[in-house]
Amino acid sequence: MTGSEAMAKCLEMENVEVVYGYPGVAITHFFDSLGNTDIRQVLVRTEQNAGHMASGYARTMGKVGVCVVTSGPGALNLITGIATAYADSIPLVCISGQVDSDLIGSDGFQEADVTGATESIVKYSYLVKNVNDIPRIFKEAFYIANSGRRGPVLIDVPIDIQKAEIKSFEYPEEVNLRTYKPTVKGHIQQIKKAMSELRKAKKPVICTGGGIFLSGAKKELRAFVEKYRIPVVHTMMGIGVLSTDHELNFGMVGNNGGLAANKAMQECDMLIMIGARVADRAVANPDTILDNKVLVHIDVDPAEIGKNVGPTIPIVGDAKHIFEDMKEIELSIDTSAWLDHLREYRKLPSPLKFSDKAVNPAIFIGLLSQNMEDRSVYVADVGQNQIWSCRNANIKEHGRFFTSGGMGTMGYAIPCAIGAKMADATRQVVAVCGDGGFQMSMMEFATMMEEKVDIKVVVLRNNYLGLVREYQHYSLNDRYEMVRLGSYPKLDDLARAYDIAYYRLDNMNGIDERIREFLDNEGPALMEVTVDPTDTVR
């Protein structure tokens, strides 16, 4: 058995169903070996999107996403995909080919120091030096990626190692890493302390982040907050932890968040942050959130606790386990006055005004998402479209909302949506982009059609890079440098080139019906929605 056959066998042992990738001479042997398995190989159109597709797959399935690229430029093209997954703690195993072991360090053709280049954006990385290490390394890589705080792991495999004969293939049953023992079970004394503070609290709030999904604790969260009737707010990564319409969901916090959520954070006397990292966009002045309140910070990564704000009660552990332990402790609190108070903020109208010359993006996103199925996946790209989506998308009980939260990578939505749909074909998947991010990822229409993946893509089109334009409007005296995208490509022609159904919405006339037609279209569809460039998120 060769190294590449062993690698393919490792993926089978890990129950990998699909890999996203792009070949080159340094990885062709591995693809050849994969051809002898049932693992689906998806040829993307640029490597970065292999990372995003694996990310969409991982987020939908709750298991590791896999991407495979060649050495040098192939691996370097994947870097943004890896960094995007790292910022949002998405479990990926990224396999890259490398030049012959003998040539490493000689600046050979298509050689790049990939483990070096990715060091700060992976959870761990391997450069395979001995073919017999392959089973152990793969076992470790999958374990590391999908335990503790999730994240990408890179395995760089030189060509000669892929071709070398392995002595014997034995896939380890267990991982034994003396340096890596993530804490999942929270310290029970700390949990008791947190619960006794909750007993005293008059105005408690739970702020949740993406950690809830990563730990699979959505059900436990809901049971907990419904039992004690605690209002919930969430970060961008936490959209969908409770359905948008849930009476205890007060929305997204932060400088792009809503009034009710931010008021809840300010006015509460006890704040439980769980699976959220107090990031700069979510909490503007971390030090002030401590004023007059007890802060409990729960995270599986101890380094996140106290990084931006020192909590009163730190708890290291996995959200699911901690909710289970917390629920064991009986107590009764009455939050009805506090909930009534917060509901008042919900009633205040949004101060934002939209142009009536084109489609109102807030209303459009509201209607689009309301018309989507319960189990649908809404993928937002990055920019104004993302902020409007965060605020207006109605995510149902079993729905999901994906976006590139930490890294803010434009062009994430379409490849992520393709990965999500491949993970679960029974879910309806809709990607919503601006015209900037769309043009960074539209080459994946070819992948989508070749792989027969049925997703719906919305482009909110204003012919500008809207979020930067908005910044220039407010901060740079309306000097619109470098933001005009113009009117190309013509999306109807583009859709035709890919055999994709095309819909267009220029104003609010018949919007409800057009959205339904678009969503009901058999097969992939593209909807171009004209938005006025003067519409803003602030």
Added chain:
Amino acid sequence: MKKIYTVSVENRSGVLAKVAGLFARRGFNIDSLAVGATDDPKVSVMTIVSSGDERTLEQIEKQLNKKLDVIKIKTYEENEAVSRELMLLKVKYNKSNRKDIMEIVDAMKAEIVDMSENQMLIQICDRPERTAMMIRLLYQISIVEIARTGTLALPKCD
């Protein structure tokens, strides 16, 4: 505030780069860094001295702990540890300053380990503030070259 970190790491290629890179990327200071083997050939020890506010010093420990090549970290304040630095200094001398240099060497309990007609190689092994003092004293007299290990430290005996 200063803190000393004794970091046991897996003795693999690239680990020093990972640790040094972590400090650079997160804007942590490295006042000194010394690496050496231990009695276990699979384990190396890095002694890192860093300075910063309390939150930074705590983050350094937590971020180091996240590195999968880091086995164990011990931290202590300067006054809880015995620390030493070995330094070699090459100085130029002549008749008029030779005596001054010898006096400084004596007073600092340093040692002359090599000598020519116009150069001296001085060795000192002492607490970091004393090696710094040695540099100050000899600075006036013209130092040609310096080599130093950085601070090594172990906690005081129980």
